[in-house]
Amino acid sequence: MSMGSGSGNNIATEDLIPSWASAYMTEYLTVMSNLSTSDYGTYDGRYPGSITYAPQNSNELTGIANLVTAGTTRHLNVSKGEDYLRASLTAAKLNANTGLLDEAYSKRASAIITTFQEETLPQINQNADYGSDSHHWMQAKAAEAVMATLQDAAMDIYYNDYLMERNSMNSSLGQGIDYGTQDIHIAEILRQAGQFEREYTQGGLADSYNLWKDKNEAVIKRLEIAGNAVRTILASRVENTMPYYMPSEMSQIAGVGLMGLGMYGMIKGGAKNPSTTDTTPTALEAWGSQNPNAEFYKNPSSPYNAFANTWGQKQ
Amino acid sequence: MTGAIGTTTATASKISAENQKYVTDYLKFAEDISDSATYDWMWTAYPDTATAYIDSPTSYVSTYADLNTNERAGLTALAARGTTGNTTIANGNTYIQDVLDGGYLPGTKTAFTTMLAKVTGKPNDSFATVRAMLGGSSYLIGDLSGENQAYTLTSTLATRYNNRATAKIYNDNYQSERKHQDAVITVGVAYAQQTIENAELLRKAGIYYRVWNQGFYTDQYKKKYLEPRAAALNRPEVEGNALRTLVGSVKTTTSQYHRPSPFSGMAAGAMAGAATGNPWGIAAGAALGLLTTQ
Numbered sequence: 001m002s003m004g005s006g007s008g009n010n011i012a013t014e015d016l017i018p019s020w021a022s023a024y025m026t027e028y029l030t031v032m033s034n035l036s037t038s039d040y041g042t043y044d045g046r047y048p049g050s051i052t053y054a055p056q057n058s059n060e061l062t063g064i065a066n067l068v069t070a071g072t073t074r075h076l077n078v079s080k081g082e083d084y085l086r087a088s089l090t091a092a093k094l095n096a097n098t099g100l101l102d103e104a105y106s107k108r109a110s111a112i113i114t115t116f117q118e119e120t121l122p123q124i125n126q127n128a129d130y131g132s133d134s135h136h137w138m139q140a141k142a143a144e145a146v147m148a149t150l151q152d153a154a155m156d157i158y159y160n161d162y163l164m165e166r167n168s169m170n171s172s173l174g175q176g177i178d179y180g181t182q183d184i185h186i187a188e189i190l191r192q193a194g195q196f197e198r199e200y201t202q203g204g205l206a207d208s209y210n211l212w213k214d215k216n217e218a219v220i221k222r223l224e225i226a227g228n229a230v231r232t233i234l235a236s237r238v239e240n241t242m243p244y245y246m247p248s249e250m251s252q253i254a255g256v257g258l259m260g261l262g263m264y265g266m267i268k269g270g271a272k273n274p275s276t277t278d279t280t281p282t283a284l285e286a287w288g289s290q291n292p293n294a295e296f297y298k299n300p301s302s303p304y305n306a307f308a309n310t311w312g313q314k315q
Numbered sequence: 316m317t318g319a320i321g322t323t324t325a326t327a328s329k330i331s332a333e334n335q336k337y338v339t340d341y342l343k344f345a346e347d348i349s350d351s352a353t354y355d356w357m358w359t360a361y362p363d364t365a366t367a368y369i370d371s372p373t374s375y376v377s378t379y380a381d382l383n384t385n386e387r388a389g390l391t392a393l394a395a396r397g398t399t400g401n402t403t404i405a406n407g408n409t410y411i412q413d414v415l416d417g418g419y420l421p422g423t424k425t426a427f428t429t430m431l432a433k434v435t436g437k438p439n440d441s442f443a444t445v446r447a448m449l450g451g452s453s454y455l456i457g458d459l460s461g462e463n464q465a466y467t468l469t470s471t472l473a474t475r476y477n478n479r480a481t482a483k484i485y486n487d488n489y490q491s492e493r494k495h496q497d498a499v500i501t502v503g504v505a506y507a508q509q510t511i512e513n514a515e516l517l518r519k520a521g522i523y524y525r526v527w528n529q530g531f532y533t534d535q536y537k538k539k540y541l542e543p544r545a546a547a548l549n550r551p552e553v554e555g556n557a558l559r560t561l562v563g564s565v566k567t568t569t570s571q572y573h574r575p576s577p578f579s580g581m582a583a584g585a586m587a588g589a590a591t592g593n594p595w596g597i598a599a600g601a602a603l604g605l606l607t608t609q
Contacts, residue, residue, distance in 0.1 A: 029337050036344065068385050071392075082403045089406040094426035101433070109441040117448055133464065139449045140468035146445050147469075150438035151476045158437070159484055162430040163491060166419070170495050173407055173502045177509065180404035184516060187392030191523065194386025201380040209361060209378050216357050219348060223553065226341040227560055233337065234564050235329040242325045245572075254606030258587050261600050265590025 032229035053207040071190025345557030397517025580608035
């Protein structure tokens with residue numbers, strides 16, 4: 001028999017899932033545990049080459065290459081057009097046609113002179129008194145007509161050419177800005193071609209980085225698989241352990257002994273039988289008569305009186 | 316002989332014994348990720364030597380693509396264009412200003428005078444040929460002077476007709492050049508704005524580069540500064556999160572209780588023993604009272 005303390009634990013258990021679901025819980029935990037410990041594998045690739053970043057195909061590459069070409073060398077239309085416009089705007093086209101103009105005038109003047117010589121002059125010589133004053137006047141007037149014709153021919157050829165080229169100079173202004181800004185478009189195309197290349201390169205770098213991050217995050221995800229399983233099982237069963245205390249056997253025995261001692265004292269000290277009208281003074285009353293100045297006798301409301309009334313009550 | 320102060324402990328656990336293994340495994344995994352050298356690779360910066368899919372980047376731009384040759388050439392060309400402008404447009408501006416200044420009105424430009432010289436000179440040369448054909452025979456009876464009257468009569472013809480032609484051309488030229496001035500006015504502003512376009516182009520070329528450069532700086536800031544610091548904070552938090560999952564899974568309450576002191580037990584027992592009216596009763600009572608407090 002133990003004489004020590006009598007305390008112990010009271011364990012109350014609450015199951016928050018039905019008992020028939022325990023097997024499923026175990027299976028679930030096993031699967032989650034296995035998943036969280038399995039290694040992160042390299043992407044096996046559904047597509048050929050196990051890649052995650054699509055390569056550029058031939059059309060795209062050729063297109064970019066052609067853009068580079070267009071951005072590096074100007075089209076002949078543009079370069080020739082600009083050359084033409086610059087020549088026009090700097091008056092290089094004025095009187096540039098000298099050879100043809102001279103040839104044209106020469107032929108026309110020759111025709112005029114020939115006509116005068118072979119037609120006009122013989123008629124005058126035939127109709128006038130040769131060598132006379134009128135003969136000379138007729139010749140002079142005919143020569144004046146030739147001079148006027150020659151002048152008109154010169155103006156037609158040279159002055160009209162000049163006017164035409166001057167008009168062309170003004171017209172060139174209308175195209176100057178279009179042609180003059182083609183070099184901007186060309187440079188921009190070259191820049192964009194380079195940007196297209198860089199964007200593709202950037203995509204590749206980003207893809208590599210994302211693959212690295214995926215590996216990184218996969219470990220955390222694996223941890224969370226285990227964490228989710230843990231959170232699922234938390235509070236599926238609650239065990240409450242409450243200590244309780246019983247008096248020790250020693251104190252129980254001592255308490256019984258005290259009770260016996262008290263009873264003995266009461267009997268020996270003249271405790272009255274409550275069912276009789278025994279008038280024998282109790283030991284306390286006897287003591288009290290010998291000590292009339294005792295506190296509890298003087299003061300009826302003193303707690304000592306209550307004690308006395310309880311234990312020394314006469315029956 | 317003082318009173319006894321004891322503690323009593325009550326426990327509420329949400330983890331059953333058969334499931335404790337999974338919880339332990341979870342915590343161990345979290346601890347490994349946070350502390351173990353095996354997982355150091357997760358928390359260090361993205362390696363600079365990583366190879367991109369297409370290019371092998373330089374050591375400082377492994378996540379940020381450098382400007383390539385074509386793009387740099389394009390930017391250089393744009394900047395040059397924005398700086399020096401275009402010759403065709405420059406020529407156009409010069410021409411416009413010359414026309415509006417009336418440079419072509421008086422007919423003093425070389426091209427005009429050259430043309431005028433042709434208009435007057437060529438007929439002169441041709442008429443000299445015609446003049447040589449004029450005149451009759453000098454054997455006319457009675458005319459011993461030998462003078463060629465037709466030749467003499469035509470001596471000023473070329474000059475007279477040249478002057479007429481010259482005057483007509485100057486006047487026609489003036490009329491024509493006035494119309495050109497009116498035409499040039501309509502495009503003057505468009506050409507003038509090209510100066511602004513050039514400046515804007517130069518600015519854009521600079522911005523294209525700056526945008527790329529800013530991306531580089533931002534990328535470096537993230538990779539070299541922010542991410543390592545975030546990793547240093549996140550690493551222990553992996554374990555912290557795991558621990559937070561378990562907060563509340565066990566609740567242990569410890570409270571105090573007081574027991575009567577041995578002295579008070581003795582006093583009570585002595586009082587009970589005093590009822591026997593016997594000193595030995597008092598002693599026995601005190602002893603028993605002491606025992607009740609054990």
